[in-house]
Amino acid sequence: MAPPPADGATAGPTQRALDAAEDRWRRAAADLDNLRKRYAREVAREREIERELVTSAFLPVLDTIDRALEHAAADPESIVEGIRTLREQALAVVSGLGYGREDEPGVPFDPARHEVVGLVDADGAGTPPGSVASVVRPGYGAPGRQLRPAAVTVAQRQES
Amino acid sequence: MAPPPADGATAGPTQRALDAAEDRWRRAAADLDNLRKRYAREVAREREIERELVTSAFLPVLDTIDRALEHAAADPESIVEGIRTLREQALAVVSGLGYGREDEPGVPFDPARHEVVGLVDADGAGTPPGSVASVVRPGYGAPGRQLRPAAVTVAQRQES
Incomplete structure (x- = not known):
């Protein structure tokens, strides 16, 4: 692969250094190629691990849901308590994964966290214009990592 | 960085080829290093994306849990139907992520999918020795990707 030496030295020190340099380069190029292939496999595996976790x-x-159903027939009243436990448990999982719940009315409307599904009169809602009057569906996420915005109604000034 | 040419040529064709080869190698080594760093960042980001999904x-x-609780006070009976919906929904999510539910009694005991939490008499259980008599807690997973084994009791031959 090395060009024939034009300066007369058949295998002088410079020629040997050239061979060594070309060899190093070829190995680095092969490493680069292997690394690309390895990471492509690893990314798929890492995502699978995350999905499993x-x-x-x-x-x-799911276990709590199973148990709640089993107890439902015996005691329909206890099931309300069961669902309350279920909600706390599910929210703790989501919170443990790093995502908060956005369900506070009265806070200033923030387009990054809220999706407007309705407008209401500020006087009737009892909250200042431009604030969230009610949360129709809670939002979930972390700063910069929104899973979904909260669906809210927003208080506006009454047209006069 | 190149060693001084020992064969007398100050910048002959071989020397120039050597310089070019060393340059190529250094660039390949730098690419390799950059790729490693980039992939380390990408793997973290890919896992975050998977967690979000x-x-x-x-x-x-969670929405169904919220709604079930809201309706609980009005109609305690309807809540049983609500939890049934909840279970179907949760199982559909897990199944959609590629994991099945392992909750069948009567199947042959399989150490890869079952965890024994008790032994029962085969005659009393009505299932053949070596089979799953009852499922205490369902398992979830896919072939080779077990999330958790099913906790089961296993039927065994009566000691005589």
Whole structure:
């Protein structure tokens, strides 16, 4: 692969250094190629591991659902308490994964966290214009990592 | 960085080829280093994306829990139906993520999918020795990707 030496030295020190340099380069290029292939496999595997971890975190919620159903026939009243436990458990999982719940009315409207699904009169809602009057569906996420915005109604000034 | 040419040529064709080869090698080594750093960042980001996707898949289950609680006070009976919906929804999420539920009694005991939590008499259980008599807690997983084994009691031959 090395060009024939034009300065007369058949295998002088410079030629040997050239061979060594070309060899190093070829190995670095091969390493680069191997690294690319290895990482492509690793990324797929890492995502699978994450999927397994997150799904496993939700399995106790499924267990609670199973138990709530088993007890439902025996005692329909106890099931309300069961669902309350279920909600706390599910919220603890989501919170443990790093995501908060956005369900506070009265806070200033923030387009990054809220999705407007309705407008209401500020006087009737009892909250200042431009604030969240009610949360129709809670939002979940972390700063910069929104899973979904909260669906809210926003208080506006009454047209006069 | 190149060693001084020992064969007398100050900048002959071989020397120039050597310089070019060393330059190529250094650039390949730098690419390799950059790629390593970039992939380390990407793997972290890919896991975050997967966590967001899986958690988002469970959000409708949280919504159903919220709604079930809201309706509980008005109609305690309807809540049993609500939990049944909840279970179907949660199982559909887990199944959609690629994991099945292992809750069948009567199947042959399989150490890869079952964890023994008790032994029962085969005649009393009505299932053949070596089979699963009852499932105490369902297992979840896919072939080779077990999230957790099913906790089961296993039927055994009566000591005589």
